[in-house]
Amino acid sequence: NLVLCSKGIPQTMATLGLESFLDEAGCKLVFYLHRVARGVSLSTTCLLSGFQAIKLCPSISRWMDLRIRSPKCIVLCCFLCWVLHFMVNIPIARYVTGPMNSKNMSVEKVYRYCSSHLSETVFSVTAVIFLFIDGLCLALIVWSSDSMVLVLHRHKQRVQHIRSSRLSPRTSHETRATHTILILVSMFVSFHALASILSYWITQIHNPSQWLRSISVLVASGFPT
Numbered sequence: 001n002l003v004l005c006s007k008g009i010p011q012t013m014a015t016l017g018l019e020s021f022l023d024e025a026g027c028k029l030v031f032y033l034h035r036v037a038r039g040v041s042l043s044t045t046c047l048l049s050g051f052q053a054i055k056l057c058p059s060i061s062r063w064m065d066l067r068i069r070s071p072k073c074i075v076l077c078c079f080l081c082w083v084l085h086f087m088v089n090i091p092i093a094r095y096v097t098g099p100m101n102s103k104n105m106s107v108e109k110v111y112r113y114c115s116s117h118l119s120e121t122v123f124s125v126t127a128v129i130f131l132f133i134d135g136l137c138l139a140l141i142v143w144s145s146d147s148m149v150l151v152l153h154r155h156k157q158r159v160q161h162i163r164s165s166r167l168s169p170r171t172s173h174e175t176r177a178t179h180t181i182l183i184l185v186s187m188f189v190s191f192h193a194l195a196s197i198l199s200y201w202i203t204q205i206h207n208p209s210q211w212l213r214s215i216s217v218l219v220a221s222g223f224p225t
Contacts (some may be wrong), residue, residue, distance in 0.1 A: 003036035003224045006030050011217050024097050028207035032093040039133075045188060046137040046144075047077050053144035056151045088133075088197070114174065127200050133195050138189050146183040153179050159201035191223040 010022065010030055023032065051074065096114055156174040198216040202208045 001224075002019050002033060003041060004221055006034035006037060007217065008205055008221055015214075023112060027096050028093045031096045031114065032089055033053075035089040035092050036082075036085045038220075039089065040081050042137045042192060043081040043085070047074075049082070049141045049144040049148075054145045056148050069127060086163075124204070131196055131200060134192060138192060141185060142189060145181050148181055149178050152181075188223055192221060195220040 030106075072113060152174040156172055195216065198212070198219060202216055204210075
C-alpha cells in the first residue's frame, strides 16, 4: 500500500497535467517513502521465502529451525529490514529537491514532478548499488523457492505408492503447493527485475519517451497491486 500510494498517486497527478503540486519537502518525503517501502517489501518477501525454505528443508539442523522460527527472531529480522532501508535511502532524501530547483534531470526522467542535484556519475553508481541489492534479494528468493519445490517433489515421490493405492483423481497437495510457489515467484521476480531494468534504462537515456515512463510506473506497481 505504501509503495502504491507514494508512487502511483503523484505519478497519476503528474500525468493528468498537474505541475509543481509538491514542494521540496513533499518531494523528499515521497521519494524516501517509496524507496523505503519498496526495499522493505522486497526484503521481507525474501525473508518469508527463507523462513518457508528452512521450515520445509530437512537438511537444516533442528536447532536452527527452532531458533529462526521463533517470533522474536522473525520480528527482529523485520525490524532490521526497516532500519536498513531507512539508513540506505538517506541520500535519496538528501539530494531530491522540488521541480523548480533542478540542476540535473536524472530523477526528473522518472518523476516529472521532482528533480535532483545528483551528478550523472553519482546517480549511476547509486543505481548500480540498488540494482545489486535487488538482484541479491531476488536470487535468494529464487534459491529458497527452488529448494522448496525440490523438497515437495521428493516428498511426492516418496508417498506416490500410498496415493496410487487410493486411486484418488485429485491433484496432490505437493503439486498444488509447487504450482503456487512457482506462480508467485515468477510474478514477483519478473515484475521486480523488469522494473529495476527499466528504471536504470530511463536514467541512462537523455530524453526518454512518455510511453517508456508510463510502462516503468506500471511495471513497478504491478506486483504491489
